[in-house]
Each structure stands twice: as structure tokens, then as C-alpha cells.
Amino acid sequence: MHLAYPAVLSALLFCTGLYGVLARRNAILVLMSVELMLNAVNLNLVAFDVWLSRTAEETLHSGQALTLFTIAIAAAEIGIGLAIVLAVHRNRGTADIDKLRDTSERHDPDDPDHDARTAGQSDEAQKAEATA
Amino acid sequence: MTLAISAALLATGPAPGAAAGTHGFLSPTGVEIAFLLVGLVTFGAALVTVTTRQLVHAALWLVVTLGGLAVEYLLLTAEFIAWVQVLIYVGSVVVLLLFGLMLTRAPIGRSPDADSGNRWAALTVAVAAAAALVWVVVDAFRTTWIDLDGPAAGSTEATGASLFQNWVLPFEALSVLLLAALVGAIVLSRKAKADSSSPPMNAQALTESSHAVTESSGSSEQEGAR
Structure with missing residues (x-):
């Protein structure tokens, strides 16, 4: 099989996920797009592992081992991400990431108490997202 | 390696983008045709996943995408990865996403504000990234072939042995x-x-x-x- 087939499919899937992450507004749809990007990387890893295990006689199967690790880390990421989304939805009543603007530069003058009340929650969410 | 060299000899003219759709310089094998068809279904389902306005439908189209990727793994002789993909992604991750959609009270019908306002900027970025990536990948691996014959490279025995040895x-x-x-x-x-x-x-x-x-x-x- 030509190596360009899985590589091109993987690139297209990654860019589809990139579009979803940038364009979607619901946080759970953003998580779905992140899953698409991770799956594109997995396809690349598997294809290159199958290629290198013959041509370079690479016997470690590092691509497939890394694919398994990526799948497990993606499962952990989706659990943590959904927990964060549910916590944000419970505290603020929305899962719309365009409305989570507490740490932005522009200050909203209409509800100052709303900012002060939920700043800790969004700080926590962003910190946890950075680590996840 | 001899296959790659013969492919390089047969590839008289560089055909960027040829490997994605039409198969320009060698007659495709059956595995390649199957990979292409399943890949088209997978890519179409991924596009519907990121563009549909019905949130539950997005999760269900994600099932089609992940299942198509599992078939692609099977075609690449990575059977263990394929079944792990079916078990973990289709079995648990999509169910978790559906639970999340229900717990955040997502609307069942079509929701008008599923897409953000910067959709065209996102489309520009994604198309530019896709064009650059596809061009680079096709140009780099134009004469590279995967040898799928012989014992499977990703059988459960090989994967387990390498996983628990190395x-x-x-x-x-x-x-x-x-x-x-x-x-x-x-x-x-x-x-x-x-x-x-x-x-x-x-x-x-x-x-x-x-x-x-x-x-x-x-x-x-x-x-x-x-």
C-alpha cells in the first residue's frame, strides 16, 4: 500500500479536527474535535509503524505502543474534560466557551459580581485544561 | 526496498495530490481501493461531525468516524489497535460524550449557535493547514510503499510482546x-x-x-x- 494514503487521510482528519476546535462553540463539541485530532495522530503512528517494521526492521513496535498510550491518555483526557465541563455548567449554567471570558482583558461593566464569583472556577478549569 | 525503487522508476512524473483521489502512477491494489473508500466515508463523517448543528448527531457521526478508523487499522494489519479503538472510543468515549451532552442539557433539535462567530477564520486556518500538510506529505512519501504481505505487523502477539518487553x-x-x-x-x-x-x-x-x-x-x- 502506498504510504501517502494513510498519511493524507490523517492530515485531512487532523485539519477537520482543527476546524472543529476553532469554530465550535459548545465545549463538548470542542472535545469531540480534539478526539478527531488525536485519532488522526493515531492513524499516522500505526501507518508509520507498519512501514518501519518492514523496511527498517524496527522491532520495538514503538508506533503501536505509542498509539495504545495515546488512546489511554485520550480516555483520561475525555474524562477530565467532561468533568470540567460539567463543573462549569453546574456553576454558570452554560457550556458555551464563548461566554467564559473572566480572564480576558476586556472587563464587562454590566455584571461585576458575576466575574468575582466565578473567577476561581474558570481559573481552575483553565489550569486543569492546561495540565490535561 | 526493491518495491520502492521500482515504484520510483515507474513514477515518471510527480503527481502531487494524486495519491489522495485518483491513483496516478501505479494501478491500485485491492487494499488501496478499500482504504480509499473507507477513508472517504471516514473523512465525510468527520466533516459532518464538525459542521452539523444537531449536537447529538455530531456524537453519532463521531461513531462512524471512529469505526471507519478502526477498519483502516485492520487494513493496515494492526488488529489489536483496531479492537482497542472499537472498545475504548466507540464503546466508552462516545458514550461519555453523549452523557455529557445530556447532563449539560444540550438541545435535541438543531441549535442555531453551535458554531462560533469566527467560523470563516477557522475555515481559512484549517484549509491552509490541510493544503500545506497534504502537499508536504505527498511530496515526501511519493515513492514510499508499505509492505503488507507476510505476517501481520500489528498482530496481538507482536504488540503484546513488544509492549511487555520494551x-x-x-x-x-x-x-x-x-x-x-x-x-x-x-x-x-x-x-x-x-x-x-x-x-x-x-x-x-x-x-x-x-x-x-x-x-x-x-x-x-x-x-x-x-
Whole structure:
């Protein structure tokens, strides 16, 4: 099989996920797009592992081992991400990431108490997202 | 390697983009045709996933995408990865996403504000990235061929042997990470009811973790403001 087939499919899937992450507004749809990007990387890893295990006689199967690790880390990421989304939805009543603007530069003058009340929650969410 | 050299000899003219759709310089094998067809279905389902306005339909089209990727793994002779993909992604991740959609009270019908306002900027970025990536990948691997004959490179025996001979330490570290993620998800999604009813519980919660502290203080402040 030509190596360009899985590589091109993987690139297209990654860019589809990139579009979803940038364009979607619901946080759970953003998580779905992140899953698409991770799956594109997995396809690349598997294809290159199958290629290198013959041509370079690479016997470690590092691509497939890394694919398994990526799948497990993606499962952990989706659990943590959904927990964060549910916590944000419970505290603020929305899962719309365009409305989570507490740490932005522009200050909203209409509800100052709303900012002060939920700043800790969004700080926590962003910190946890950075680590996840 | 001889196959690659013969392919390089047969590829008289460079045909960028030829490997994606039309198969320009060699007659495609049956595996390639199957890969192409399943890849088209997968890519179409991925496009519907990121563009549909019905949130539950997005999750269901994600099932089609992930299942198509599992078939692609099977075509690449990575059978263990394929079944792990079916079990974990189709079996648990999509179910988790559906639970998340229901718990956040996502609308069942079509929701008009599923896409953000910067959709055209996102489309520009994605198309530019796709064009650059496809061009670079096709140009780099134009004469590279995967040898799929012989024993499967990704059979369960080969994967298990390499995983437990060479990758044992990362494997065990990964199990610790999964445990930490489980505990973290429970701590994040737990409702802190006892903290608001009895204020000394906050002092006890201070010793647990930083996540629990910020969550409990935020929720108690919120309930105090009501």
C-alpha cells in the first residue's frame, strides 16, 4: 500500500479536527474535535509503524505502543474534560466557551459580581485544561 | 526496498495530490481501493461531525468516524489497535460524550449557535493547514510503499510482546495516570453539599487538594450570593 494514503487521510482528519476546535462553540463539541485530532495522530503512528517494521526492521513496535498510550491518555483526557465541563455548567449554567471570558482583558461593566464569583472556577478549569 | 525503487522508476512524473483521489502512477491494489473508500466515508463523517448543528448527531457521526478508523487499522494489519479503538472510543468515549451532552442539557433539535462567530477564520486556518500538510506529505512519501504481505505487523502477539518487553515502565506509569485521572474526575464532578451546610468543613477541605478547595469555595460563595 502506498504510504501517502494513510498519511493524507490523517492530515485531512487532523485539519477537520482543527476546524472543529476553532469554530465550535459548545465545549463538548470542542472535545469531540480534539478526539478527531488525536485519532488522526493515531492513524499516522500505526501507518508509520507498519512501514518501519518492514523496511527498517524496527522491532520495538514503538508506533503501536505509542498509539495504545495515546488512546489511554485520550480516555483520561475525555474524562477530565467532561468533568470540567460539567463543573462549569453546574456553576454558570452554560457550556458555551464563548461566554467564559473572566480572564480576558476586556472587563464587562454590566455584571461585576458575576466575574468575582466565578473567577476561581474558570481559573481552575483553565489550569486543569492546561495540565490535561 | 526493491518495491520502492521500482515504484520510483515507474513514477515518471510527480503527481502531487494524486495519491489522495485518483491513483496516478501505479494501478491500485485491492487494499488501496478499500482504504480509499473507507477513508472517504471516514473523512465525510468527520466533516459532518464538525459542521452539523444537531449536537447529538455530531456524537453519532463521531461513531462512524471512529469505526471507519478502526477498519483502516485492520487494513493496515494492526488488529489489536483496531479492537482497542472499537472498545475504548466507540464503546466508552462516545458514550461519555453523549452523557455529557445530556447532563449539560444540550438541545435535541438543531441549535442555531453551535458554531462560533469566527467560523470563516477557522475555515481559512484549517484549509491552509490541510493544503500545506497534504502537499508536504505527498511530496515526501511519493515513492514510499508499505509492505503488507507476510505476517501481520500489528498482530496481538507482536504488540503484546513488544509492549511487555520494551514498554513495561511506560505501561505501568500509564496505569497510575489513569488512576489519577479517575480520582481527579470524581473530585471535579462531585457536588460539595456538605461544605455549604457546615462552614468548618471548608477547613477540612483545605487539606485535600487545590481543586477541591477552589471548587468548594466557589460553590459556597455562589450559594451565599443566592
